[in-house]
Amino acid sequence: MSSKIYHNPRCSTSRKTLDLLRDNGIEPTVIEYLKSPPSRAEIAKLIGDAGIDVRTAVRKRESLYSELNLAEASDDELLDAMAANPILIERPFVLTPKGTRLARPIETVHDIL
Secondary structure, eight states: OOOEEEEOTTOHHHHHHHHHHHHTTOOOEEEETTTSOOOHHHHHHHHHHHTOOGGGGBOTTSHHHHHTTOTTOOHHHHHHHHHHOGGGBOSOEEEETTEEEEOSSGGGGGGGO
16 A cells, blocks of 8 residues: 655654554655655645645644744645745645545544555
8 A cells, every 4th residue: 555644753743643554554655844845736735635724734833834924824825835834834644545634633544544
């Protein structure tokens, strides 16, 4: 089963999600998205495929979110900000042949295992 995880090794939720995949016999392709950021189009596709809205995919707790005044930003402005500053992308996104999920909460990944 081919799968991917957009991973930040410093994030406990991301590490736990990676462990969940491995505990279920899945060795995903690990994409450290801060080192290899997805394009704006890839971010938009992840969000659409996960069935969430753009605002759900933004890390509002990052200081950069406030510094860039993104609270009132449009979806296009949020996508531009995430593409330019991948730290603003909520994590982790998980892709399997059964679908895409933002693992917040982690249990949402069970739907695509």
